[in-house]
Amino acid sequence: HQAKEKGLRHVMFNPAQTPDQARRLTIASELRRAIDGGDLRLYLQPKVDMVTGRVCGSEGLVRWQHATRGLIYPGEFIDLAESTGLIKPLTEWVIEAALSLNRGWAREGRALPIAVNLSARNLHDDELLTKIRQLHKALDVAPGLLEVELTESTVMEDAGFALQVLHDLRDDGIPLYIDDFGTGYSSLRYLQKLPVDYIKIDQSFVRHMSTHKDAALIVRSTIDLIHDLGRKAVAEGIETQQDWDQLALLGCDMAQGYLIAKPMPAEEFPAWVERFRPPETSGGPPS
Numbered sequence: 001h002q003a004k005e006k007g008l009r010h011v012m013f014n015p016a017q018t019p020d021q022a023r024r025l026t027i028a029s030e031l032r033r034a035i036d037g038g039d040l041r042l043y044l045q046p047k048v049d050m051v052t053g054r055v056c057g058s059e060g061l062v063r064w065q066h067a068t069r070g071l072i073y074p075g076e077f078i079d080l081a082e083s084t085g086l087i088k089p090l091t092e093w094v095i096e097a098a099l100s101l102n103r104g105w106a107r108e109g110r111a112l113p114i115a116v117n118l119s120a121r122n123l124h125d126d127e128l129l130t131k132i133r134q135l136h137k138a139l140d141v142a143p144g145l146l147e148v149e150l151t152e153s154t155v156m157e158d159a160g161f162a163l164q165v166l167h168d169l170r171d172d173g174i175p176l177y178i179d180d181f182g183t184g185y186s187s188l189r190y191l192q193k194l195p196v197d198y199i200k201i202d203q204s205f206v207r208h209m210s211t212h213k214d215a216a217l218i219v220r221s222t223i224d225l226i227h228d229l230g231r232k233a234v235a236e237g238i239e240t241q242q243d244w245d246q247l248a249l250l251g252c253d254m255a256q257g258y259l260i261a262k263p264m265p266a267e268e269f270p271a272w273v274e275r276f277r278p279p280e281t282s283g284g285p286p287s
Ligand code: C2E
Pocket: 045, 060, 061, 062, 073, 074, 075, 078, 091, 094, 116, 117, 118, 119, 149, 179, 180, 236, 237, 238, 239, 256, 257, 258, 259, 263
């Protein structure tokens, strides 16, 4: 009886054996196999230049095509990938997929930049830059067609270190985005130092812009701030024509959101670009 109790204690106090941990380990090994076995998919969501109305690129968003559970979204496995070290092979897969797409598109004269998302862990991987260079070379893709997005909080987590990595990426000709801007907190002085080309205003502000005055005010002053810093403003999460009209009036440079398109399997993207007609701005279509 005592031994059984001891055993129970052992089970309870060994974290590796709690059901939660066991489940995480199972999913982690499944994810490992998914990365190696070709079960990741790259979805693309277009970005549109609000002045010309043209598609100016896309964001690459990873999904896991699971044999029994169907399509799994990154919200369910990126954290796990980060805590298990799988984020490294996952990110390398995403970067290679993005560059491979542009290798094919460039041959048809329709190359367009694809932005990939990096995690904090990726910044501390000193092989990342070498890998990116190798892939550009091996796949013969022009610089500028791979772009990088980093969230404001990732960059702020280790500000001094991140700044160095951003400079290294930028020196290699990689356009940079600050993602989810407005949710972390950056000092203006630091923001000014970041070698980034674009700042993406977080969806939470954009989504409430047409119904909440304070959200609209934040979006307006954020766009002004971004322009004062000499950067381009990107709004993500644009879902309605009203959002588009308001953002166009505020001088937002680029738009991304369900109004334009939901993320789609990469192979559908070129045909989608062919068919695309920009939303008309209330003052008439862009000339
Ligand atoms: P994110 O980088 O901020 O990407 C935008 C997310 O918002 C995407 O969700 C996209 O589908 C969604 N979205 C875009 N427009 C709209 C809209 O109009 N309305 C609504 N409701 N949602 C919209 P997704 O694909 O589920 O990705 C979620 C997050 O997962 C991303 O946020 C990014 O932080 C992370 N993620 C995705 N792919 C990768 C990856 O390859 N590596 C890393 N490290 N993180 C990734």
